[in-house]
Amino acid sequence: SYVLTQPPSVSVAPGQTARITCGGDNIGEKSLHWYQQKTGRAPILVVYDDTDRPSGIPERFSASNSGNTATLTISRVEVGDEADYYCQVWTGSTDVVFGTGTKVNVL
Amino acid sequence: QVQLVQSGAEVKRPGASVKVSCKASGYTFSNYGVSWLRQAPGQGLEWLGWISAYSGNTKYVEKVHDRINMTADTSTDTAYMELRSLRGDDTAVYYCARSGHLSYFDFWGQGTLLTVSS
Numbered sequence: 001s002y003v004l005t006q007p008p009s010v011s012v013a014p015g016q017t018a019r020i021t022c023g024g025d026n027i028g029e030k031s032l033h034w035y036q037q038k039t040g041r042a043p044i045l046v047v048y049d050d051t052d053r054p055s056g057i058p059e060r061f062s063a064s065n066s067g068n069t070a071t072l073t074i075s076r077v078e079v080g081d082e083a084d085y086y087c088q089v090w091t092g093s094t095d096v097v098f099g100t101g102t103k104v105n106v107l
Numbered sequence: 108q109v110q111l112v113q114s115g116a117e118v119k120r121p122g123a124s125v126k127v128s129c130k131a132s133g134y135t136f137s138n139y140g141v142s143w144l145r146q147a148p149g150q151g152l153e154w155l156g157w158i159s160a161y162s163g164n165t166k167y168v169e170k171v172h173d174r175i176n177m178t179a180d181t182s183t184d185t186a187y188m189e190l191r192s193l194r195g196d197d198t199a200v201y202y203c204a205r206s207g208h209l210s211y212f213d214f215w216g217q218g219t220l221l222t223v224s225s
Contacts, residue, residue: 031211033211033212035152035212037152042202042215042216042217042218043152043202043212043215044215045211045212045213045214048211048213049211054213086151086152088152088211088212090209090210095168096142096154096168098151098152098153098154099151100151101151101152
């Protein structure tokens with residue numbers, strides 16, 4: 001089965017840049033989506049179709065997807081960005097795969 | 108604005124069934140599908156399946172395909188997920204989410220906690 005691998009955690013100081021990777025076999029050939037989940041809350045979509053941001057998501061959130069690695073970049077990190085982040089793809093007509101999740105700690 | 112409002116928390120015995128509802132508003136319900144996902148305590152996200160609100164066509168993950176049933180009522184803009192033969196490892200927060208066919212999950216319900224315990 002298809003696996004998406006994320007680092008368990010990323011630590012960053014306020015104002016700095018956080019980069020969260022999502023690794024998978026030829027992931028660049030798939031549409032990749034990113035979700036933010038704060039403690040005790042439902043996930044929210046922050047990036048869809050590799051690079052697009054839904055309405056209301058700050059420009060500080062950007063993403064790329066190529067080869068075997070996708071990356072979510074959070075610029076000028078704020079305390080409110082502290083959350084778990086998940087990548088997600090559809091691998092076929094009947095399977096959705098989520099990454100293992102990355103906890104972003106804002107120091 | 109798009110909203111998905113789910114039914115409340117449930118406590119069930121092993122072997123029982125549960126039916127969770129997801130009331131949609133703020134968009135044309137039949138133009139989208141609804142996916143159901145779950146998150147066990149301290150764990151990641153797991154997709155369970157998808158239903159087209161237009162046609163009623165469904166896709167289920169192999170893991171639960173023999174125990175799950177999803178329906179969509181266009182007269183009330185409400186989606187339902189029924190899970191049968193409950194086990195302890197079904198304990199999780201269950202989410203509904205709006206999604207197109209083979210697409211992303213752009214709006215989520217608030218979650219429904221299901222506890223399965225004897």
